[in-house]
Amino acid sequence: MRYASITERLADLGSGKWSLHIRARQLKASGADIIELTIGEPDLPPDRALLDECQRAMNAGRYRYSNGRGEPTxxxxVAEKYRRRRADVTNENVLCFPGTQTALFAVxxxxxxxxxxxxVGDPLYATxxxxxxxxxxxxxxxxxxxEFGFHxxxxxxxxxxxxxxxxxxLNTPHNPTGAVLTAEEIAAIGEVARRHDLWIVCDEVYExxxxxxxxxxPFDNPDFAERTIVVSSISKSHAAPGFRSGWAVGPVEFTERLLPVSETMLFGTQPFIADMTAYALTHDIDTARRMRLSYKSxxxxxxxxxxAAPGIEVFAPEAGMFILIDVSGTGLDGDAFAWALLEEEGVAVMPGSSFGDEAxxxxxxxxxxxxxxIDEACRRISALAERASLRKERCA
Incomplete structure (x- = not known):
């Protein structure tokens, strides 16, 4: 049988990047002692008020068809959130999607x-x-x-x-490095984009x-307004990844032209989740503050x-829920170290190869x-690093 060429283009770009995570879940399900440090799934639950609002909306009958742009609320x-950053934003600048990933795909x-x-910067997010x-x-x-902090x-x-x-x-704050671009760096990058007439799509899910x-x-700089589109969601900010609620915000001409694309793909999102998202964006909820303090610590x-781990260099992040570790000093690359760490020490991390050539x-x-x-994972990582470094010395 014949298939569209997209199936070939994406053949090696799907769940294969998460094979170690999938294997770790299998081991964990079989009873193995696995410390899982792979995916960006917040360990805090969503605020109870969000769950209550979602349930209230469902009980009120908010489960019928929506519209292509998103529920008015x-x-x-979303428009009000971005109007606080740039005064000219209106409802016509907004399109809603089921999560940042879908928004990014459509954009x-x-x-x-x-x-x-x-x-796109390398390292880069796996998708x-x-x-x-x-x-x-x-x-x-x-x-x-x-040497530039991955900026x-x-x-x-x-x-x-x-x-x-x-x-x-563009991705700032950045996954996987945790880098946060400065206003000066963004201005310089934006000027390059302007000179070469590039669109700027900015993934800001870790804002x-x-x-x-x-x-x-770049969205906040009026000089780049005509060419910048932001994608984001409540997945990270409100610890609600499974609800799949995101958006794209950009020039009105862009949203008008993309709307039929969105409608062809989705024709709307779930109204009860939209109500929960509107509540999340219009109420003072401290989930992000609590996560921010926890992840920094x-x-x-x-x-x-x-x-003290031999052959290890750790790069402290400026944001987000990940930290990047260079293991090349142990004599192993990221893939070899990650799989050995899972098999020998029961710690699951993501190998850098899932995030580009530079990783x-x-x-x-x-x-x-x-x-x-975290403490136990560090002990196990250090133990593997010591063994790998000893093997490296013997082979030198």
Whole structure:
């Protein structure tokens, strides 16, 4: 039988990137003692008020068809959130989707096609390459260098641009590195995008999980308003990943042109979840603050816990729920170390290869487990690092 070419383009870009996580879940289900530090699933539940609002809406009959743009209450709430950042935002700038991933897929589908290039930082979130290739476009990787704290540099972006470049996919705060771009860095990057007439698509799902840095966005700069689209959701900010509630905010012309694409894909989201999202965005809920404090503390805990581990270098994040660890000094790359860590020590982390060429020597470690489990994970990581480093010395 014949298949569309998209199935070939995405053949190696699906769940294979999460094979270690899947194996860890299997081991855990069989009774193995596994410390799971793989995916970005908040360890706090959603605030009780959100669950109550969702249930209230369902009991009130809010389970019928919605519309393509989104329920009026949540569209208005999203518009108000971004109007606090830029005064000209209206409801017409907003489209609602089931989560950031769907929003990102639809947005890139509306901006790029076969023969186009989409620029993206490397390391990059695991699904970005698939989102880009699904359109027929191809990714062009801009190296994010550890000596710059994994912050994209405007000159590196400029070097990567080709005549096929159409879109810059930006992610700040960044997954997997936790880097937060400064306003000055964004201004320089935005100027490069303006000179080369690039769209800027900015994934800001970790906006409310910034530790001590100051969050900045190209969306907030009027000079880049005509070319910037933000995607985000309540998955991280309100510890509600399973509810799949997100949005895209961009120029009115863009949302009008993308709306038929969205309607063809989805024709609306669940009204009861929209009501919960509107409540989340219009009430003072402290979930993000609590997670922010917890993740910052756990990141510091890992830095301290691995300080004496041979061959290990830890990069403290500026935001988010992950920390990046370079294991190349042990003589192993990220893949080999991660699988050995699971099989020998019962700790599941994400190998850096899931996040691009520049992350081959890294592990991405989630901060979403209790402090005691963090301490035990550090002990087990250190034990493997010591064994690997001894083997490296013997072979030298």
């Amino acid at each position: 949540v569209v208005a709430a 890139i589908l509306g901006l790029a096609e076969a023969g186009d290039a989409v620029l 970005y390459e698939g989102v880009i290739r699904s359109t027929g476009a191809h990714p062009v990787l801009v190296p994010l260098k550890p 994209m540099q405007a000159e590196d972006l400029e070097k990567a641009i080709t005549p096929e470049s159409r879109v810059l996919l 409310e999980l910034v530790f001590d840095a100051v969050f900045a966005s 756990r990141a510091a805990q890992i830095v301290a816990g691995l300080a 081959q020597n890294y592990l991405r470690v989630s901060l979403t487990v209790p402090d005691g489990a």
